[in-house]
Every structure is written in C-alpha cells, then in structure tokens.
Amino acid sequence: MKRLGFGFMRLPLIDPDDPTSINKEELKELIDIYMKNGFNYFDTAHVYHKGVSEKIIKELIVDKYPRDEYIIADKLPIFNINSKDQMETIFQEQLDRLGVNYIDYYMIHNASTRHQEKIDKFQAYEFIKHLKDKGYVKHIGISCHDGPEFIEETLKKHPEIEFIQLQINYLDWNNKTIDAKGCYDVACKYEKPVIVMEPIKGGTLINVPDDVKKLFKSTNPDKSLASWALDFDLNLDNVFMILSGMNTKKQLEDNIHTTETFKKLTQKQLDIIKKAAKLIGRSHEIPCTFCGYCLDGCPEHINIPKYFDLYNTNKILENNHAIMYYENYTSDHPKPSACIECGNCMEICPQRINIIEQLKNVTKTFN
Ligand code: SF4
Ligand code: SF4
Structure with missing residues (x-):
C-alpha cells in the first residue's frame, strides 16, 4: 500500500468561515490526480466538515470508482455518543452518507482517558468488534491523542485493536505534552501498525521561522518544508499510512513526489530536523493544530x-x-x-x- 493517505478533515473551502462549503471542483481534480498516481486511502470522520466530509466521499469517489479501488477510514465519534443505541444509529448514518456497505478501517475517534467512561459504559470496543465480525468493517482500531500510559493500558486490555492512529511529526516527537515518540514506541511494543495524523501539524511545519527555512534550504534548496516533515514520518518503519490534508495541486504533487522518492534519512538529515524542531519549539508557544473541534461548543463564538x-x-x-x-x-x-x-x-x-x-x-x- 502506498503510504500517503488523503485526509478529509481540512478540505478546500469556498467560504473560509463555512466548513460545509467544500470546493467540489478543486477537490475533484485533486482526488483524480491522487488516484491516477496509484494512491487510494481516504480518511474521514463523522464530525469533519459537519458531516459533509463523508458525503463528499460518496459523491466524488464512491459514485465514480469501483469499490475495490479505494480504501475508506472512518471513525466512531465517542465524544458525541450518549447511549449504546446511538452507536448503531451513527454507524448506519455513516454507511448511508458514504454510500458503501462496508468501511475498511474503522476506529474509535479520540480514544482517551477523558472519554474512557463513555467507552466502557457503551461498550464501544465490543461494538466495533461486532461490526468487524459481521463484515461491516474490515479492520478496527483507535485514533488517539492521549499519552503512552493510556495507550499501553488500552492495547494491553484490548488485543482486538489492529492499528492505532497517532499524531506524529518532528515537532511533537520529543514534546513533553504530546510525547509522539513515547506513543509510537508503545505501538511498536504491541506490534500495532501506525497511521500518522498531523504530519505537518496543521500547517505549522510549513509556516516556520526564517532561521528554520534557511536551515532546510541550505541543506537542500530544492526540497519543500512539507517534504522534510513527511520524510520524518516515512522514516518510521512501523508507519503504514501518513494522512495529509491536501488543498492545492502543488501540495498534492509535492506530497506524491516526496512519498515516491523517499529514501531512508541519514543521521545528518535527522540532526537537521532535530535542530529545526528546537528552533520552531521556541516560537510555537500554543500547540494548536487548527482542527476546529473547539468551535462548535463555544457559546461566545470565539474563533x-x-x-x-x-x-x-x-x-x-x-x-x-x-x-x-x-x-x-x-x-x-x-x-x-x-x-x-x-x-x-x-x-x-x-x-x-x-x-x-x-x-x-x-x-x-x-x-
Ligand atoms: S484549540 Fe481548538 S483548534 Fe486548536 S487544537 Fe484545540 S480543539 Fe483544535
Ligand atoms: S466561552 Fe471560553 S471557555 Fe467557553 S468554549 Fe468559549 S472559549 Fe472556551
């Protein structure tokens, strides 16, 4: 499987203030280029673009390509679940929105200490295992923004988890709060393949300070900032998919080129990336990835x-x-x-x- 996944969390918009106003023409062109180059993994979620992300997959992919030519990853929004029956209702809604009768990779969205009570109360693991047994999903896993201890506990308790989606990028690798390295190491210990989310940290790693730009350019003037970030994740052997939100043809073509031409990083390249992380870390005080999850519940509508x-x-x-x-x-x-x-x-x-x-x-x- 080619390791560049198309993330459907930040799609091109017509109106930047309306997450449902997806620019279909632009997206259609991107999808067709992506598929033509032999890539086929699409990652969505019930909450992305207020549900329109799933619907657009039906319109631009499911209705156009044979089912065995693309892979869909989707997520159970445990944070929005308030009863056991609701899991079934939401899953059915996801199948309807997507227009498919099975999902390839299905995960509990944002499994974490904070949502553990709900996960236990509504028996979310039993639910996704049941979906797999019935053939409605092919593989089950979790997406997780919690720390290594939570992951260790979860993987020990639930050997049925087949894969884990983690936030891994060179800035978060040694970050004390995110501890991407610690999370990745636990996934490796339990032999769970990893899907990477936020490889460019919501765009942070292409909007870097000038000294970081100079550092990368002096090493390789032709290499983009995004490709340094993708290379860092491609270099991790246990990573089987890297999700990238691609909004322009230029970004998409650069990501395809990076993935297709990737070679194991040298120690010198790793040292440069480490140095860049230190420099960015100094200026990147608030580790926001611009996912927008916080927006809907704010009574004061603060952006x-x-x-x-x-x-x-x-x-x-x-x-x-x-x-x-x-x-x-x-x-x-x-x-x-x-x-x-x-x-x-x-x-x-x-x-x-x-x-x-x-x-x-x-x-x-x-x-
Ligand atoms: S502050 Fe909001 S947009 Fe930023 S990471 Fe947190 S939830 Fe996402
Ligand atoms: S009012 Fe303040 S605390 Fe409440 S959701 Fe908005 S930003 Fe967060």
Whole structure:
C-alpha cells in the first residue's frame, strides 16, 4: 500500500468561515490526480466538515470508482455518543452518507482517558468488534491523542485493536505534552501498525521561522518544508499510512513526489530536523493544530484557533503584521476576552491546551 493517505478533515473551502462549503471542483481534480498516481486511502470522520466530509466521499469517489479501488477510514465519534443505541444509529448514518456497505478501517475517534467512561459504559470496543465480525468493517482500531500510559493500558486490555492512529511529526516527537515518540514506541511494543495524523501539524511545519527555512534550504534548496516533515514520518518503519490534508495541486504533487522518492534519512538529515524542531519549539508557544473541534461548543463564538494562530505568528514574525490582522479581525468578530470560562472547548481539545489561560495571553499580547 502506498503510504500517503488523503485526509478529509481540512478540505478546500469556498467560504473560509463555512466548513460545509467544500470546493467540489478543486477537490475533484485533486482526488483524480491522487488516484491516477496509484494512491487510494481516504480518511474521514463523522464530525469533519459537519458531516459533509463523508458525503463528499460518496459523491466524488464512491459514485465514480469501483469499490475495490479505494480504501475508506472512518471513525466512531465517542465524544458525541450518549447511549449504546446511538452507536448503531451513527454507524448506519455513516454507511448511508458514504454510500458503501462496508468501511475498511474503522476506529474509535479520540480514544482517551477523558472519554474512557463513555467507552466502557457503551461498550464501544465490543461494538466495533461486532461490526468487524459481521463484515461491516474490515479492520478496527483507535485514533488517539492521549499519552503512552493510556495507550499501553488500552492495547494491553484490548488485543482486538489492529492499528492505532497517532499524531506524529518532528515537532511533537520529543514534546513533553504530546510525547509522539513515547506513543509510537508503545505501538511498536504491541506490534500495532501506525497511521500518522498531523504530519505537518496543521500547517505549522510549513509556516516556520526564517532561521528554520534557511536551515532546510541550505541543506537542500530544492526540497519543500512539507517534504522534510513527511520524510520524518516515512522514516518510521512501523508507519503504514501518513494522512495529509491536501488543498492545492502543488501540495498534492509535492506530497506524491516526496512519498515516491523517499529514501531512508541519514543521521545528518535527522540532526537537521532535530535542530529545526528546537528552533520552531521556541516560537510555537500554543500547540494548536487548527482542527476546529473547539468551535462548535463555544457559546461566545470565539474563533479560538484563529487567535492561537495569530499569537504564534506574532512570535515568529519580526514585523507587526499579526497585530494588524488581529485588529481587523476583532473589529467584527468576538474577541478572546469575550470568553466566559465555561470550559466546553477544553473538554474537547485533543491537544489538551489550557484554552482559557491561552486566550488571556492572546488578549494581553495584542492589547
Ligand atoms: S471557555 Fe471560553 S472559549 Fe472556551 S468554549 Fe467557553 S466561552 Fe468559549
Ligand atoms: S484549540 Fe484545540 S480543539 Fe481548538 S483548534 Fe486548536 S487544537 Fe483544535
């Protein structure tokens, strides 16, 4: 299987403020190029683009290509489940939206300590195992943003888990909160193949400070920043799929080229990546990946990831452009100071960011 998966979490949009306004024409072209090059893995979830991500797979892939020519990965949104029966209802809805009668890779979405009570109460593992036994899904697993201890405990208790989807990129590899290396090591210990999500950390690894750009360019002037990030994950032997959200033809072609021409990294290349991670780490104070999960539940409609992006950008840029963006944006959108500290966003944030405190920092910085 070719190791570049098409992530359907951040699709090209017509209106950047409307996650359901997917630009079908652009996406169709990208999918066709991707398939023509022999790639065929599509990753979606019940919640992506408010459900439109699954529907668009039906329209642009399922209705066009024979079922055995593509692979679909989808997820059970355990965080939105409030009864055992609801799992069945949602799964059926997913099959209907996708227009298929089986899903290739099905996982519990964001399995974590925070959702363990629900997982146990509604017997989520028994449910996905039952789906596999009945032939509705081919492989079962988890997507996880928790730490190595949680993963160890889960894999020990549930040998039926066949694979695990983890956030792995060179910036999070030695990060104390994410501990991507620790998570990967546990997956290897239990011989569970890994699907990588966020290889470019929601775009963070292509919006790097100038000294990092110089470092990479001086090593190889023709290599893109994204390809350094993908190479880091391709270099991990236990990784069988790397998901990338690809919004433009240029990005897609670059990712295809990187995957097709990948060669094991040398120690010198690994040292350069390590050095880059250190430099970025200094400026990337808030580890937001712009997944947008926190947006729906905010009663004050605060665009949390937007403010975190501006905050981090402000640390990188030496000019004052981020401040100008902040002033323009807050003139007609709720400010970070509108936060009433309800905590809804912190419940759901997979990066475990102290959003309430960080919003205060954003206000302090820009004011
Ligand atoms: S804590 Fe603040 S930012 Fe988070 S959901 Fe509540 S109001 Fe919105
Ligand atoms: S704050 Fe957390 S939930 Fe919100 S976009 Fe960033 S990473 Fe996602």
